[in-house]
Structure formats: C-alpha cells, structure tokens
Amino acid sequence: MAPPSCRWSPPTTRTTCCASRKTKPRPGATCAWRRPPVTKPQPGAPSAPCGVETYQAAFERRWPHLNHPHVRALAWLLDAPDLLDPASPHWQGRIASFGPMAPATADWLAALEQDPIPLESALGTRHYSRLGLYAEKLMAFYFAEHGQLVAHGLQVRASRNDTVGEFDFLLRDGDDLVHIEFATKFYLLDADAAGANFNGLIGPNLADTLGAKMRKIFDKQLSLAQHPAAQPLLPQPVARAQALVKGWLFYPHSADAASMEGISQPHCNGFWMTLSQAQHLPDGHYTIMPRLHWLAPLKSPANAAMSKQELLAALSDQMTQLSAPVMVTAMQEKREWLVEQRRGFIVPDDWHAQAAQRRQDGTLPA
Template identity: 35%
Template structure:
C-alpha cells in the first residue's frame, strides 16, 4: 500500500491528515540526516495502527475536539496537535510531555516538542517539523536551494537549527533539572513536500530522501499558458497535509481563476483536479507564484548567514 492510498482510505479530513503524518515518507535520508529519524509506526505495529485509525475514522469527535481549536491557526501547531493526540491514545506508546519550555536565568532557550516512551520502552525526544519548500536554481541542488513560499524560511537553515539547537535541548543540564529523567534519544521527525519547477528535476543533495513527496511550481504567466481545461483550486493552509477530494460546491468556492491571480502577491498552493460528476479528485499539487517571485527566491537562496 503506497502513501496516498494509506491516507485516502479514511474519510475524515483530520484522520487523513494524521495518517499522512504517520505514514508519508520523510524528507530526510536516514543515512545523511545528521541525527536519528523518528519512526512513529514500526513495521510490526502497522496493522494495529491502521485498525486504530479506522476506528477513529468512524468516530472522530474526540480528535476534532483536540485539533479544531481557534488557537491552532498555524499548520505547525495543527500537526503538533495531531501527533500529540496519537501519542496520547495509540496503544503501545506513552506520551510523557509535549511542548516543554526550557529556560535559564529568565531567558527561554527553546522548547522540546515531544517526550515519549515507545512500545519498546525507549525514551525518545522528538522534534517535529512539517515543511513545504520550493526548489529554486538549476543543476545539482543544495538544501539552501529549497525555500519557503514566503521567503522567510530555508531548508538548510531549518535543518541546521534542528541539529544544532533543538535536538540538544533534552541533553542540557538545565533540562535535567525539570524532572524529566533521561537520557533521551533525540530524533528528527521531518515531513512535508518539496516542489520543483515544471520540467526541472535536479540531482538531490545527500540529505534528502529519494522517495520524498513532490509537487510542481510555476509562475502566473506559465500557469495561464499551460492550464488548458484543467480544474485548479486553492488549497487552504490547514489542508496542506493529505490529498483530498472535494465536492463541486466546495471546489467552486476555492477555484483558481483570473480574479484570484489578479490579486496574487505571494505564492499560493493549488491542486489540479480530475472532475467526475460532482466530485473533484486531486491529481497533483503545486504552487502558483507571482512572475517576479523566482528572482527574489533565487536571491534569498544565495544569501549567506552568520
């Protein structure tokens, strides 16, 4: 069973997103990630976890109460809430703490995402990151060539902070004083999707997993020239995780059209749909960006940091 099939067997969008978070390929290559990678579902736990998700899909009310809160307006917070619910309720694992702030002399040093005990009784520290980066440039890619759509985030910078700051928080003396008995095995939990310009597929940097989820991106002008009779709709930010189908009424409300593009000042995630009757089934996913965005993105990718 491939990843899209794993999530698509569930009807409830939040359950689908949780299945995507658990079963989608990670963005990082285990051999070159720089740290151990989290395994939320071991192979011998797969069927039991799918059965648990199926039961949750039939009665998702408790999950909705946990993740559909006014305070969870950011995609990262929504993903954290999904994973927290899983660790609180799935058989085997035990959540010890989530979002533990670490302070020293009144200064906040950082926050530990998750402390848990696995089914194998391992004491784990997970740092979760769910990222959607667009590749800019040509030739062999580097992590710095993957930039956030708002040009305020870059894969190399995020990776460096995870390795050299976040993962080390649970090993600090200040953290031991909080009463969470270690030692903790710190692991990266990095999911998401990387987007490539149409007709472009660079040689990957060693840090990236070969099987990572992919999408496309194009400028407004390129989209207008290539869209043909395709059906495209905007993907709201909190729906960026799993693929999903839409009923015609919902799809029409989100439909990408000339009016949307005329007001476009920053990249927007869209999905390309196949239409069968009143149901729109997602075929592919990408970003449409303003015509001047690639030049600004390339400049951001080439910026050095200190």
C-alpha cells in the same frame, strides 16, 4: 513543451523500512524514533515515467474511506514517506522514521473516521494559524492515544524571562525516554541556487531554507536535553534525540524531481510555476488550497472546484492584494468527491528575482 501532466508532479512510489525494537510495541503503535536498517542510497535514479501511480493516487487507493480532513491529515503524517532519508550518512543517524503502519493503526484510523469526536476535542475550537502547530497537535493526540506521550511543547527556561528552548515531544519507548523534534515543511527548489547543499530548497515565502532549518534543529534543538535548565524537568535522562520530518518538495514545472543525497527517494512532491506560466495550465477542475489543508492529498465535495479560468482570475486577485505564492491542486472527479491529482505552487512572476535579492542581502542562506 512536454505535456504538463507528465512534468508537474513526477510520480512516486512508497517504500518504507521497519525499525528494529528492543521491546514489544503496544498494539497499534508504530515507532517514530528508531533508526531504520541502513540501505544503500540510490543517487541519480531516474524519475518515474508517466503512467506510474502518483503519491496522491496511492493515498486515495489506500485510504478511500477517510473523508474527514483531520483524520486524513493524521493518516498522512503517519503513513507518508519521510522527507529526509534516515539511512543517509548525511544525517548521522539523527533522523527518526515511522516504520510500516501496523494493521491495528489502520483500523484505529478507520474507527476515528467513524467517530472523530475524540480528535476534534483534542484539537479544540481554536483557529490554527500555523500549520506546524496543527500538525504537532495531531501527532500529540496520536502519541497520547497509544500511551507513548510523556510531554508535548515542554518549555525550558533558564530564568523567568529567558526561554532556552522547547521539547516538541518527549516519548516513552520501553524503558527509554526519547526526544523528538517534529517538523512539517514545504520547500521549492530554486535550481539556479541549489548547488551542493539544501539552501536551494526555499520556503514559499522566502523566509527559510531546508539547510537553515536542519542546522537549527541539529545545532540547537536536539541538544536541549543537555542544558542544565532542562535537567529538573526530565523524569530521566534522554536516551536519544532525533528529528522527525515530513513534507512536500516542489520542483520547477519543466523539471523532474531531483535525486539529492539526504532526501528520501520516495518523497511527496509537486510543481511550481509563475503566475504567467499558469496561463498554460490545462483545462480541468482546480482548487486553491487553504494552508491547514496542505498536509494530506485534498478531498472535497464535487461542487467545490473551479475551472481554469476561474482559478486564474482568483490567483490574479490574490497576488494583486498580497504578492505571495499560492498552493493549487488539480482535482479529479470520483463519485461524489473531487480528489487531488497533483499539486503545486503558483508564485509571483518576480519570485525567483526576490529569492536572488534576499541571498544578496544576506537574509536567505546562499
């Protein structure tokens, strides 16, 4: 067996492309809805060798001064590589992308670290049980602060008891009104079922696939502005409707990150393994990551980690109570902090069999 440090989290490098604009952006603003210049895809590119900087290491090098969890999560949303490749013909120009972050935006994040009260006030005191809603609130704060937000979570109803859909974001881009559907997703590659589509990328709780999610976005959500019930709610016609998708993909611990048409070459990635396979984890510092911390690489006080044996005991207890995947992080000491080195899902031993059964039952797309 190859050294786990070389196989769990294939290193990635960050590349971005700058979207063209018709109008000059506001100071510090970045464009989330322009199509980047078309570049030639690179299918079959080999995964990076051991020793190349991981995404987590690159994030910490770029943002060592960000310690507040909400500010780090927002920085990740703005600066992480896209999950889907906006330049791929597979998406027909309907994927939005942030361009390279402007220095003014980086300065704004640094100032927010020093005074996070505006962000904390925008999030409020409620407990966020859904990671997607938490990420939306972070993005709504960013868009509002940069003068781009027209509406967030605007519901469209055909009648009092008939909800047609909801606009995630309506944004101002110069004279245009733009509709953005926003998603933060985490999928595990079931290599046996991957085939030639995205249904082999499965949500950890076996509730959806990347293929099903994108079909819903493309077939229903991005056409919402065309519904008659939406017309009275819009200040003007929607010029463009696109999806902005961030997230992490997780690959079997014995495999490298796959190269798939439509998936961004530099995407955030990790590993997945069964509870039995987790016995072979190397010794080190570990954490079990709460769901609301899944976005950015984790940074926690140095006394917050557990040993491998403590981790295994905690995983066994959790899966005895609830047979569901758990995200764990391997941490590295850095001064008074522990910073994420790599991440992955530990899944129940029968997770793969559960996925196969759901496909057979028709509750999970094949």
